[in-house]
Every structure is written in C-alpha cells, then in structure tokens.
Amino acid sequence: MEVVRNITQDTIWVGGGDVRLALFENMFPLENGVSYNSFLISDEKTALIDTVDESVGRQFIENIKAALDGRTLNYLIVNHMEPDHCANIDEICRLFPEAQIVGNKKTFQMIQQFYDIDIEGRTLEVKDGDSLTLGVHTLRFIFAPMVHWPEVMFTYDAYDKMLFSADAFGTFGGYTGNLFSDETDYEEVYLSEARRYYTNIVGKYGVQVQAAMKKTADLDIQMICPLHGPVLRGAQMRKLLDKYAVWSSYRPEERGVLLTYASMYGNTENAVRLLANFLAGNGVKNIRIYDVSKTHFSTIVADAFRFSHLVFASPTYNLKLYGAMENVIKDLAALNLQNRDVSVLGNGSWAPAAGKAMAGMLSEMKDMRLIGDVFEIRSALKKEQYSALENLAELISSSVLCVDVESA
Ligand SMILES: Cc1cc2nc3c(=O)[nH]c(=O)nc-3n(C[C@H](O)[C@H](O)[C@H](O)COP(=O)(O)O)c2cc1C
Numbered sequence: 001m002e003v004v005r006n007i008t009q010d011t012i013w014v015g016g017g018d019v020r021l022a023l024f025e026n027m028f029p030l031e032n033g034v035s036y037n038s039f040l041i042s043d044e045k046t047a048l049i050d051t052v053d054e055s056v057g058r059q060f061i062e063n064i065k066a067a068l069d070g071r072t073l074n075y076l077i078v079n080h081m082e083p084d085h086c087a088n089i090d091e092i093c094r095l096f097p098e099a100q101i102v103g104n105k106k107t108f109q110m111i112q113q114f115y116d117i118d119i120e121g122r123t124l125e126v127k128d129g130d131s132l133t134l135g136v137h138t139l140r141f142i143f144a145p146m147v148h149w150p151e152v153m154f155t156y157d158a159y160d161k162m163l164f165s166a167d168a169f170g171t172f173g174g175y176t177g178n179l180f181s182d183e184t185d186y187e188e189v190y191l192s193e194a195r196r197y198y199t200n201i202v203g204k205y206g207v208q209v210q211a212a213m214k215k216t217a218d219l220d221i222q223m224i225c226p227l228h229g230p231v232l233r234g235a236q237m238r239k240l241l242d243k244y245a246v247w248s249s250y251r252p253e254e255r256g257v258l259l260t261y262a263s264m265y266g267n268t269e270n271a272v273r274l275l276a277n278f279l280a281g282n283g284v285k286n287i288r289i290y291d292v293s294k295t296h297f298s299t300i301v302a303d304a305f306r307f308s309h310l311v312f313a314s315p316t317y318n319l320k321l322y323g324a325m326e327n328v329i330k331d332l333a334a335l336n337l338q339n340r341d342v343s344v345l346g347n348g349s350w351a352p353a354a355g356k357a358m359a360g361m362l363s364e365m366k367d368m369r370l371i372g373d374v375f376e377i378r379s380a381l382k383k384e385q386y387s388a389l390e391n392l393a394e395l396i397s398s399s400v401l402c403v404d405v406e407s408a
Pocket residue numbers: 262263264265266267268269315316317318319320347348349350351352353378379380
C-alpha cells in the first residue's frame with residue numbers, strides 16, 4: 001500500500017523511511033533511523049527527483065505507481081548519485097522505458113560505474129543553469145559540486161519556489177508522517193541530528209557549501225526539499241540556512257567548552273573533571289565532557305563544530321597517542337575543522353608523548369590557537385599541580401567569555 005504525501009498541488013513525496021538501519025554509511029549510529037526522500041512532479045510532463053535506498057525500494061515503487069495514477073514517467077532527475085539515492089535507477093528505467101534520465105556529465109559517468117544499465121539514447125545532459133520545462137513548472141539545475149560528491153546538483157522549481165537540495169540541509173531521523181519541518185519541533189527533534197549529519201558528512205566541504213549557497217541566494221525559496229529528513233519551510237528553514245552559513249564557515253556556533261579525553265585508569269579523566277569544575281566556577285556555561293572510548297566520534301565532531309573552545313586530554317600508549325584520541329583528532333583535521341581555541345593535557349608514566357603529539361596535530365590544523373602550555377601529568381594529578389590547572393582554567397575561561405560567536 002502506498003505511503004505518499006502531497007507537498008504542493010503538483011508535487012508528491014514518494015520516499016520512504018528505514019528505522020532498522022543501525023549505522024548510516026556503515027559508520028554513523030542512527031537512533032531513530034533515516035528517511036530517503038524522492039519527489040514526483042506531475043505537470044504536462046512528469047518528473048521524478050532522485051530515487052531512494054534499496055532498503056525502501058519496494059515501498060518506493062508502490063508510491064510512484066500510486067502517485068503517477070496511471071500516467072507514465074517522462075523524466076528521472078538525478079541530483080545525487082550516492083547509492084542511498086540512486087539504488088532504484090535501473091528499476092525505474094525498466095518500468096518506464098520512455099523516461100529520460102536528466103543529469104550532468106559526471107552523473108552519467110557514475111551511473112555507468114555503479115550499474116550495468118544501458119542508458120544509451122535516454123539521457124538528457126544538462127549544464128549548470130540549464131532549465132527544463134514540464135508545463136507550468138520550469139526546473140533549473142544548479143550545480144553544487146562536492147556538496148558532497150562531485151556530480152551533485154540542486155534543482156529549483158520556479159513555479160512552486162522549491163529547492164531540491166540533494167544531501168544539503170538533510171538530517172538523520174526516520175519518516176514520522178510529519179513531512180514538513182513546521183509540523184515538528186524541529187529544534188528539539190532534528191537540529192542536533194542535522195548538525196551531526198552536516199559536520200560529519202559534508203563538513204569537509206565548507207567552501208563548496210558556501211559557493212552553492214551563494215548561487216542560490218537570489219532565488220525565491222519557500223521550501224527546501226533535502227534527500228533526508230523533513231521538508232523545510234518557514235522559520236525552521238531560515239534557521240537551518242543560518243546554521244549552514246555558520247557551520248560552513250567554521251565559525252563557532254556557541255560559547256562553550258568541549259572536553260574530550262581518553263583514560264584507561266581514570267587519572268586523565270580526573271584532571272579533566274577538575275578542570276571542568278574550575279571552568280564552571282569561573283562562570284563558563286555549556287561544558288561538555290566526552291570519553292573518546294565511549295561517545296561515538298560523530299557526536300564529538302558535531303560538538304567540536306558547535307563550541308568555541310576544545311580541550312583534548314590523553315594518556316600515552318606505547319610511546320604514542322592513545323589510538324581512539326588520535327582517530328578523533330585526525331577526523332577533525334580531515335573535516336577541515338578550524339578556527340578554535342584549544343588546550344591540551346597529556347599523561348604518561350615513563351616516556352610521556354601524548355601531550356606533544358596532540359599539540360603537534362592541532363598545530364597543523366588551520367587557525368587552531370593553543371591556550372596555555374601543554375599541561376603534563378605524570379601518572380596522576382598531584383596537589384602541587386592544582387594551582388597550575390586552576391591557571392589554565394582561568395586562561396580558558398577568560399577566552400570563552402570574550403570570544404565572538406554567532407549566538408552567545
Ligand atoms: C598498554 C599501555 C601502554 C603505555 N605506554 C606508555 C608509554 O609509552 N609511555 C608512558 O609514559 N606511559 C605509558 N603508559 C602509561 C599511561 O600512559 C599512564 O599510566 C597514564 O597515567 C594512564 O592514564 P589513565 O589513568 O588516565 O589511564 C601505558 C599504559 C598502558 C596501559
């Protein structure tokens with residue numbers, strides 16, 4: 001039985017949701033699943049915008065058939081060739097042999113790479129800025145390379161003033177029936193997941209996200225239809241656009257301190273908790289403490305993009321940095337995180353190396369400003385180090401309280 005919903009008079013959501021998937025990209029934990037959006041526009045011609053993941057393929061085909069209501073499909077527009085959105089291209093080609101596939105040069109290369117489909121004679125290659133008229137709906141294609149794959153394009157429907165934005169503005173979270181952002185408590189339910197999705201998946205490509213946003217800045221957009229999560233409109237849409245402007249520029253979103261530590265026997269953790277106590281005593285709000293061995297790195301990444309100040313603390317392990325900590329800092333560097341104030345605590349019992357290793361990795365990242373010296377612990381924090389830790393807390397606190405953020 002079909003599960004579809006009209007977005008406008010002519011455009012129907014025909015996607016699906018998967019709450020069984022545990023790890024998105026086999027990497028990112030999903031508490032409430034994920035949705036795969038696809039949209040059918042019925043005008044004089046019909047056009048389907050993207051397909052879905054194979055896990056919801058059967059539902060999707062039922063949805064399309066119902067939404068077409070006996071009509072045929074004229075166009076399949078492929079905004080993004082990641083398999084969670086294009087897994088059904090071959091099925092669509094088989095069911096609708098007269099449908100033309102609309103994409104760019106890179107789209108067609110990827111179709112050939114992923115699938116053994118004969119698309120000869122049924123492609124419509126578009127260039128950046130090209131339009132396609134369906135009747136009253138004219139679709140404009142806006143290339144958005146590396147948001148977050150090279151072939152990505154947005155499709156703008158000038159008639160309904162909707163932007164189909166591929167993975168941009170998407171979020172984790174399954175389909176609840178509340179398709180529109182203003183039917184949900186978006187900030188409460190989705191914003192932190194939208195942040196985790198953006199920072200981990202698209203975060204590396206801030207420059208490209210800004211370029212795409214610049215290209216669409218003059219469009220009259222009343223709705224954004226991403227490939228995951230609610231269709232955005234109204235205040236939630238404007239809020240997420242503002243958030244994207246901040247995240248993609250790597251500016252901190254909020255004043256606060258994220259303390260990330262590794263600890264095998266609790267001594268490094270003890271120093272971090274005392275530091276956090278001092279910070280709170282100095283009036284710092286928004287303190288988060290994460291154990292790298294316990295909290296998934298994607299949550300740490302999201303909060304590293306969010307907060308203005310970062311503290312990393314780790315023991316030495318076989319003359320190197322503790323592995324889980326090394327991975328987190330490497331990941332932050334790979335995602336291009338920059339422009340943060342950072343402090344480092346290292347621990348070791350005979351040949352300490354962690355503090356230096358962390359400071360070295362952070363110094364190679366852009367605009368990472370070290371606050372205080374690397375704080376060295378020999379096995380466990382001692383009473384005589386108390387005031388030195390208090391001094392470090394003082395330096396961090398005064399920096400937090402005067403840092404420039406978007407919404408302090
Ligand atoms: C397997 C293993 C390897 C270690 N390698 C080193 C090392 O190479 N150099 C060093 O100074 N300490 C090393 N240590 C000691 C820890 O870094 C040190 O005891 C630290 O205080 C532990 O902090 P924690 O209590 O927060 O776990 C090692 C500890 C373990 C368990």
